[in-house]
Amino acid sequence: EAQVTQNPRYLITVTGKKLTVTCSQNMNHEYMSWYRQDPGLGLRQIYYSMNVEVTDKGDVPEGYKVSRKEKRNFPLILESPSPNQTSLYFCASSLSPSTGVGTDTQYFGPGTRLTVL
Amino acid sequence: GQNIDQPTEMTATEGAIVQINCTYQTSGFNGLFWYQQHAGEAPTFLSYNVLDGLEEKGRFSSFLSRSKGYSYLLLKELQMKDSASYLCAVRAANTGGFKTIFGAGTRLFVKA
Numbered sequence: 001e002a003q004v005t006q007n008p009r010y011l012i013t014v015t016g017k018k019l020t021v022t023c024s025q026n027m028n029h030e031y032m033s034w035y036r037q038d039p040g041l042g043l044r045q046i047y048y049s050m051n052v053e054v055t056d057k058g059d060v061p062e063g064y065k066v067s068r069k070e071k072r073n074f075p076l077i078l079e080s081p082s083p084n085q086t087s088l089y090f091c092a093s094s095l096s097p098s099t100g101v102g103t104d105t106q107y108f109g110p111g112t113r114l115t116v117l
Numbered sequence: 118g119q120n121i122d123q124p125t126e127m128t129a130t131e132g133a134i135v136q137i138n139c140t141y142q143t144s145g146f147n148g149l150f151w152y153q154q155h156a157g158e159a160p161t162f163l164s165y166n167v168l169d170g171l172e173e174k175g176r177f178s179s180f181l182s183r184s185k186g187y188s189y190l191l192l193k194e195l196q197m198k199d200s201a202s203y204l205c206a207v208r209a210a211n212t213g214g215f216k217t218i219f220g221a222g223t224r225l226f227v228k229a
Contacts, residue, residue: 033217042221043160044203050214055126058216097147097208097215106150106217108159 001028003092004109006091012115013081016114021076023091030096033058033075034066036087043090048098080117089096089115119143121220123205128226129153133195137223139188145210151179151190152204154222160204165192192225200227 004025004112013019025032033048034057045058049068063085065077074093078085121141129135141149148167152160166172166181166188178191192199202222208215 031215035219038219043219044204045217045219048214048216054214056211057212059218105162105165106152108161110159 002107004091004107006112009110010113011082012117014117015082016080019078019081021089021091021114021115023074023076023109024072025071025074025091025093025107027093027107028071028092029107031070031106032068032091032093034064034074034076035062035089035090035092035112036085037097038087046076046089057076061082082116083095083116086114086116119207119209119216119218121205121207121218122222123203125221126224126226127229129192129195131195131197131227131229134191135194135195135225137190137192137204137205137225138223139173139190139220141186141188141205141207141218141220142205143209143218145187146183147208147210147215149181149188150206150208150217151177151188152206154204155222157219163203186208196228197229200225 007022030051034046035043037043044060046064049055089112092106094106123139131149151163154160164179171180181188204222205220
C-alpha cells in the first residue's frame with residue numbers, strides 16, 4: 001500500500017530535550033516536505049527536499065533541522081525544543097515538481113502531535 | 118510577499134452547490150492545489166490546476182485564473198460527509214526548488 005508513515009504519532013516532551021520525528025515513504029518520491037499546522041494559521045512549510053542530499057528552507061525553518069540521506073526517509077530534528085514548537089506536524093511526499101509529471105499530488109502522513117512543556 | 122486568502126467558514130445545505138474562493142499573490146507560480154481535511158486527520162488531495170480553466174472531477178471542480186490570482190473549488194450535490202476544511206495551496210518556484218504555501222483553510226459546514 002502506498003503510504004507516508006510518521007513516528008511517533010504523539011509526543012510530550014520538555015524544553016531543551018532533543019527529539020527526532022521520523023518520516024518514511026514507499027512511493028519512490030523525490031520531493032518531501034515537513035509542515036506544521038496551528039489553529040488559524042493553516043499549514044506552514046518548515047523544510048522541503050527536492051531529492052537525496054538536497055534540502056531547503058520553507059517559511060518557518062527556525063529551530064528545526066532535516067536530513068535526506070536516503071530517498072525514502074526525511075527526519076525532522078528539533079535540537080532544543082521550545083514551547084512555541086508545540087504543534088501538529090505533517091510530513092508529505094510527491095513526485096518531483098521539476099519533472100512536470102501528472103498532477104503531482106502530495107501524499108500526507110497521519111501527523112505527529114507534539115507538546116513541548 | 119506571498120499570500121493566500123480564503124474565507125474562514127462557510128455553511129451550505131445538503132444537496133446544494135457551494136463555491137469556495139481562493140485568491141493568491143505569489144512569484145514563480147507553479148500550480149494551485151485544493152485539499153480536503155477532516156478534523157484530526159491528514160489533508161487529502163482534491164485537485165490541481167496549473168493552466169487557466171476548469172478541471173472537473175466527479176462532484177468536485179476547480180477553476181484557475183492566473184492573471185487574476187484567483188481560484189475556486191466547486192462542490193456539487195453536497196453530502197454531510199463533505200463537512201471539512203478545504204485548503205488552497207500554491208506551489209512557487211524558489212531558489213533551488215519549489216515551496217508550497219497554504220491558505221488558512223475554509224471550514225465548510227453542511228447542514229441537513
